[in-house]
Amino acid sequence: MYVTRLSLNNFRNYEDEKIEFDPGVNIVYGANGMGKTNALEAVYYFSQGRGLRGPGREAIRYGEERAGISLDFFRDGREYTGEIIFEKKTKKIYLNEIELKKTSQLVGRFVCVLFTPDELSLVKGSPEVRRRFLDSSIIPLRPVYLSALMKYNLILRQKSALLRRGEYGMLPVFNQQLAEVGAGIIHIRRAYIEGIKEIAAKVQYDISSGAEELETVYNSSVRPGESRAETVSLLLEKMEAMEESEKENKICFVGPHRDDITFRINGRPARGYASQGQQRSIVLSLKAAQTELIERETGESPVMLLDDIMSELDRSRRDFLREKISGKQVIITCTEAESESMRGNLIMVENGKIKGR
Ligand SMILES: Nc1ncnc2c1ncn2[C@@H]1O[C@H](COP(=O)(O)OP(=O)(O)OP(=O)(O)O)[C@@H](O)[C@H]1O
Ligand SMILES: [Mg+2]
Structure with a gap:
């Protein structure tokens, strides 16, 4: 291309x-x-x-x-x-x-695959940087994912507005919609991370001359279920459990908008331990994995x-x-x-x- x-x-x-x-x-x-x-x-x-x-x-x-x-x-x-x-x-x-x-x-x-200095904060920066990496990697491979994200964000904004106004009548409806669209997003993200983690680990191993073992772990609000339907119910359960807290804080606490990725090097969380050089290597490893996956899927x-x-x-x-x-x-x-x-x-x-x- x-x-x-x-x-x-x-x-x-x-x-x-x-x-x-x-x-x-x-x-x-x-x-x-x-x-x-x-x-x-x-x-x-x-x-x-x-x-x-x-x-x-x-x-x-x-x-x-x-x-x-x-x-x-x-x-x-x-x-x-x-x-x-x-x-x-x-x-x-x-x-x-x-x-x-x-x-x-x-x-x-x-x-295309983009490398920017902004992404050097991928490891230690806020979860948003990691979600953006995930989203921008998945979008060109799964166009439906973009539609799902846009839909999810729209419902999320509506639910947030409800919480701010303190009008809870429609809350169950929005929760249901968020859980359904959100479960789809979670499953696609999980599959994507499954797809890149081995490749990224291999690249990290090579860059570090065999010294560093990289683990990439997807952290979502709920541990994704076997099926999408199961994830929908898990999300709904968690939303129910968090309902009082959501009302009190006027914040949506449950769903893929709170997702994160954890990186570990030789078993230790990179966020707390990785050196500058190691962080750069992780970014390169992820980008190399992203590139390889695109080549595999699109030829x-x-x-x-x-x-x-x-x-x-x-x-x-x-x-x-x-x-x-x-x-x-x-x-x-x-x-x-x-x-x-x-x-x-x-x-x-x-x-x-x-x-x-
Ligand atoms: N909508 C806009 N209309 C006019 N100018 C704009 C607009 N948006 C950004 N700019 C200008 O574009 C310039 C920045 O361009 P850009 O980020 O591409 O620079 P750059 O060459 O990459 O610089 P650097 O080397 O610092 O990264 C700034 O001067 C900014 O004010
Ligand atoms: Mg520039």
Whole structure:
């Protein structure tokens, strides 16, 4: 899978620009604040239906009413063009000029794996960072998962509003809906973690020359049942048990929005014990596992998006990453100084303008 062209129209700090990509290594470079991450974000939109920062409005260039991005890419030897039009409150999505009704119809066509410095906090940061990793990994593989998440979040907001207002009449209805949609999410997440944990452990073992055994454990509000129906009842039971506390605190305590992942290295929780280097290795191991799973399931290599990550890694981890991305299309952002030592299609960005080499 590879991208050939990205067009940006009133997107972030870009007015009207096109970027042509090579099937190999592409290096987007420039000073801070010039628009490197914005360009990567535009590509990322096509795999997730959402951006890196904020819900979507902020994609529109300051002072403008609408923005548009389009991406030409090849998959299975076929060419596709995706287009997203942002308006103040809505987003329109097209694939090969046909309008799609739902974002979930877009995701899954174009698949990329993103590495950002933000994710270096995956191990020690808040559970939200880990849930975001999980969601963004699953979305391109299971488009229905995105629909489930959106539905779940909507019901969750409604239930939270109820709790805040202290009107409990509809509570059982919302609990039932949350448990049903939530159980689906939990089962997909569990299956995904089952899918990556062995691969991640093997990679961690290799990076550490056999010194580190990585365990990845899914922690949900309830231990998932054998069947989805069983998980629904387990969730409902827990919601009932927590009802008084939810009313008192006006917070929804039960469900996959509270999920987390625990990492252990040689049996010890990484959150409390892992060194900086070990944390970085865990992130690399997870990303490598994510990439491998995509290749297994789709038969294609994802496009690798590397946002300013090389400078964050030491020599051996950098070499490891280079080896993992070789043979795939890579779009990497870095500063001018770093770009000097890199080989590939050089794309310079200056204040939202593409300057060529
Ligand atoms: N909607 C918008 N309209 C106009 N400008 C925007 C918009 N959203 C963000 N920006 C601007 O884009 C710039 C940031 O771009 P970006 O994050 O891509 O920079 P970068 O080149 O990756 O920088 P760094 O090297 O610091 O990571 C900021 O100057 C920000 O003000
Ligand atoms: Mg940046």
